[in-house]
Amino acid sequence: QVHLLESGGGLVQVGGSLRLSCTASERTFSAAAGWFRQAPGKEREFVGAWRATDLTTYYANSVKGRFTISRDNVENTLYLQMNNLKPEDTAVYFCATSLYYSSSMQERHYDNWGQGTQVTVSS
Numbered sequence: 001q002v003h004l005l006e007s008g009g010g011l012v013q014v015g016g017s018l019r020l021s022c023t024a025s026e027r028t029f030s031a032a033a034g035w036f037r038q039a040p041g042k043e044r045e046f047v048g049a050w051r052a053t054d055l056t057t058y059y060a061n062s063v064k065g066r067f068t069i070s071r072d073n074v075e076n077t078l079y080l081q082m083n084n085l086k087p088e089d090t091a092v093y094f095c096a097t098s099l100y101y102s103s104s105m106q107e108r109h110y111d112n113w114g115q116g117t118q119v120t121v122s123s
Contacts (some may be wrong), residue, residue: 009117022095037091
């Protein structure tokens with residue numbers, strides 16, 4: 001199975017920026033590659049994803065306009081650029097891939113997951 005490894009998390013002040021990376025251990029096909037997050041005491045929620053079908057991205061309303069997903073095919077890496085961070089963005093961020101679903105925001109449609117990286121936004 002392809003392993004996904006996230007990096008780039010850390011502590012940042014309100015209004016700051018971070019860029020997360022998700023590197024796959026090998027090149028593989030997926031219909032979508034996305035990011036989810038889980039805050040303490042809350043369920044994991046969709047952040048955004050990149051579609052392999054048309055190379056477009058889609059986002060949760062809570063991050064739209066602040067977060068941007070991009071992909072480097074040479075490096076097998078998915079990025080999440082996070083700007084204007086807010087305390088409510090504090091969470092463990094996971095990358096995941098979906099073999100069959102190109103436009104899903106549902107966790108159950110993603111079948112391969114990384115271990116996560118912590119993002120903490122201090123006020």
